[in-house]
Amino acid sequence: MKKYTVQDVFKGVNFSLLELEIAEKAFEEILVKKGDVLLTPGQFVPYQYFVFSGCLRTYFISETGKEYTLQFAIKDWWITDYTAFFTNEKSMFYVDCVTDAVICKISKESMEQLYKEVPQIESFFRVKMERFFGSYQKRILSDLASSAEEKYLRFVKSYPDIEKNIKNYHLASYLGITTESLSRVRHELAKK
Template sequence: MCNTTQIVQKIFKNITLTNDELHLIANTFEKVYLKKDETLLKINTTVKNQYYVYSGCLRTFYIDKTGKEHTLQFAIEDWWISDYTAFFSSGKAIMNIESIQNATLLKLSRTQMEHLLENIPALETFFRKKMERAFSSFQKRILSNLALSAQERYVAFVNTYPNIEQSVKNYHIASYLGITTESLSRIRKTLAKG
């Protein structure tokens, strides 16, 4: 595996950073290793960190009052993940995050992030653009859930996460799409017949 400085160069590849800035960032991040099915974050816990996914796959999910799981997001390599509602409000988690593959993450606390933003102004733009894309992505997802058929949502999922299906359980995908596993099987059969 790459050292932390090499990972930082990958994360911030579109930003020109000095060696001192690279080392400051690399020394700020903490590596976290998760095994498959390990929990990163539980509902009602304090959220102090966000995570960069160096390798592996995680999912963010909510459990409703009936015990049904609703997958909100998958995070794959080069994505960021946290319960951002709690992270930015210094509140308690409203969602759970679990690893669905062995994963290597880089952890960054809110305090550490603020320190980096104060000392490396180029990171302010980087994180702002990341949040803009994430907000846009969540709006598109909401609209697709309202306006698209289950089959169209599945096709959009496959386009967004092209290499994830082999690693994710069917009920995770069905939960993300808001359908049953039986409906997911029917959609796949229909598309396979083409």
């Protein structure tokens, strides 16, 4: 039995009863467990996911075996390999569950159909994508120009409730630093 509704996904969007019924059919709510992998490199990307509860992450493993975390997704966030999802290419990334989570998934085809049948959803996603793109650019600039301490403090501000649920190497890979540097930053901040 569903625990959440489309209104939980599209906060602030007013639907008619018919639009609500159409939108509800496009999404599938699923429960995922810590460690479950939703996407691996080389796969076509059939879905994007909305997080109702829990934490997921997108990451990449280089040819040398180094892991790079690109995104954490917590309550009310979307996650997938967006490049592959929108271009019908194969994924470059993994998406896995950091904690048990309740999520819903929607296919690209269902999304395109919703845009036609419920136009305010297209507007909703356009605004979301604009904000995501702006945030992504800010993160890139921050990664290039900020100290490890500044990156860590920005992370804690952006994700106040998940640090205790993720492994140190996940956080370090997201910040682009080593786990030793992360420990040093935390130690220095504790002294202040």
